[in-house]
Amino acid sequence: MPELPEVETVRRSLVPIILDKPIESVDVYYERILQHITVREFRKQTIGRSILDLIRRGKYLIFQFENHLDLVAHLRMTGRLIYYSDAGIAMAKHTSAVFGFGSGGELRFEDVRKFGTLDLVPSGEYEQIKGLHSLGVEPLSEAFSVEHLQDLIENRSTKIKGLLLDQTKIAGLGNIYADESLFMAKIHPERPASSLGREEVKRLHRAIKEVLQDAILGQGTTLRDYRTGYGREGSFQNKLQIYGKKGEKCPRCGVDLEYKKVAGRTSHFCPGCQRE
């Protein structure tokens, strides 16, 4: 499940390969991947054009084209963006779209569950891409301060886990890193946001930054589908403390770990050191 660290890893792995090279071919094999544009128009606007830069906002990747258009990609659950240096390599079963470069290399959007999306809009005009347009603060930016988190939390009765997953508040946390952050901060996922004390807010703020930064260093978490832009697995799955560890002991206090649905998601926590 690509979250901020996975999407950032894909971005960093693709930047050295795909910038400033004209795209010679565009093939869309799953038409519904395109959101607000037809296949014909999409191909017309991208073929022959180069990508000048590739940036990330939350879990979105934004390919900035020379003709002042932004190709906005979201991997959702199982999407992959992988560069293949040889177009002769057999296509994966669930390949939604392929961008061919003159060098013979290809950027392929693969997506088993087909939830991933592509959009093409005038640069910076994201109004019709609602999730991107309403995105909250980048958690690794300076703008995400303790005070900012405090403001998000203040007077909110919602469970803290739900707040962390709300992309309009903080951009890029998903189920894995929300659980890992709450564990590191020793905060139960069902705690009402407004019940967090000053020290807990500080711990949570620090935990979010640390977990995301460490996960980027580890090139993301590959539990099943996620791959970097080179098609390689990440390594942070080896450093997870709590996610997917039901039935195991807490690495911090030794108590049996638990999980339950919180805010509609399976949430892992330690009943010993994350008290309600």
Next chain:
DNA sequence: AAAACCGCCTGTCGGC
């Protein structure tokens, strides 16, 4: 305003 639910998809897993 927020929470709960559904739909979008496919693959995997546990139970029978």
Next chain:
DNA sequence: TGCCGACAGGCGGTTT
């Protein structure tokens, strides 16, 4: 072995 339902979770949309 094979069938079936539950589940995985991001996000948009609708309902409560």
